[in-house]
Amino acid sequence: MFWTVTLSLLEGFGVTAKIFALTLLFALPIGLIMSFGSMSKFKPLKWLVKIFVWIIRGTPLMLQLIVIYYGPGLIGAWAAKLSYTNALISWIGTWGVPERFFAVMVAFIINYSCYFSEIYRGGIESMSRGQYEAGQVLGFTKIQVFFKIILIQVIKKILPAMSNEIITLVKDTSLARIIAVYEIIWAAQVFIKRDGLIWPLIYTGAFYLVFCGLLTLLFGFFERKLDYYKG
């Protein structure tokens, strides 16, 4: 039985890991772009991003999942005659991505992009103006200044906050089951319903612990890598 459960949980954990990895893959760069938006000198853009971030950070991820999964359907019913909503849904279907999983990814990527953007913004704004000015008078282009001078320093500054957020993401993946995406907790619940076994659910904790432990080690490694300088 133990092996049956383990294999089953591993399968669920595969989905958990997939949500985790895809969220990072998209939200890390999107968050950076959003942080530029929230620091933009163009006021309308700045406020648009700030209000969006306020809404996303100010409401539960669980609610966002539900809205994103059921929302288009409700709008679809309301505006059934608008053929392009249906066209969009079937277009997504043609990618071979299950609708539910797609909705989970959209919600997670939006949510985490907002959190990351605020972390990036804090890091970037904490850089002294002198670093940009030194780069400029040495003839670096703005892009060179960002990638050669600012970015590493920002990464070093935000690493602790990022590591926190990313470890939270591991556990947030369990929210996917709200819209019936089969992840590790869902996999464990199958055993409760079918076999009356509660321990598989507790056993999932071990998977989370090991995964978060590995991430902690990884972040510790990065922090030590950037320990060679101070300031």
Place this chain on the structure above:
Amino acid sequence: MMVLEAKNIKKNFGKLEVLKGVSLSVSKGDVIAIIGPSGSGKSTFLRCMINLEKVSGGDIAIDGEPVVTGGIYVKSQQAKDAYKKLGMVFQNFNLFPHMSVIDNITSAPIHVKKIPAAEAKEQARKLLAQVGLSEKENSYPFELSGGQQQRVAIARALALKPDILLFDEPTSALDPELTGEVLAVIRNLAQEHMTLLIVTHEMAFAHDVANKIVFMDKGVIAAEGSPDEIFCNCPNERVNAFLKNYNQ
């Protein structure tokens, strides 16, 4: 020809008029010290020269190349390239903390001037010897004293072979016992006939090293002349009052 020529430079921050028509001509080999009370616009003037601030009016030409005419910035490639003839050393050094001393010095030559890394490194070592920090090439800025950091910053600026080097209070952030080593490096540059424009509160140093002193007050040049003219029997009350504070 003038290496740097500024005519009637005006600058305001919102309603605050910080520069009210400042004109300065810098010839090759000039060592000009800008002195004056704090808040008089010295830093703003330097920053306008090297494009860290945009002027509100006036003309600037670098090596004969107009970069600002009548308060309008010239948008040509030549104007852009002209700024590469200026180097700047900041009060707070602004070294890149994540780069070793040698990388701080070679990064712009390699990535901006596209000089081969080996060549840039060789040149950087010469500059480090010149500022007396040969043994520090693999140190990081946080491992150096303020005086050493500022000497690295000078080497970093020199690595691009500027025609003029601007200094904005290069020793103001240093403990008094560390100013000497930085001033000595600047003094050597002056003796090698490097063109220098130095904002400083070190009056004795300015007297020694400069061939011209510019006294700024409330956004204008209130007096200018040779060090002897400014520091000896100066007829300008404001200059005298200012200097009196420093001679105490």
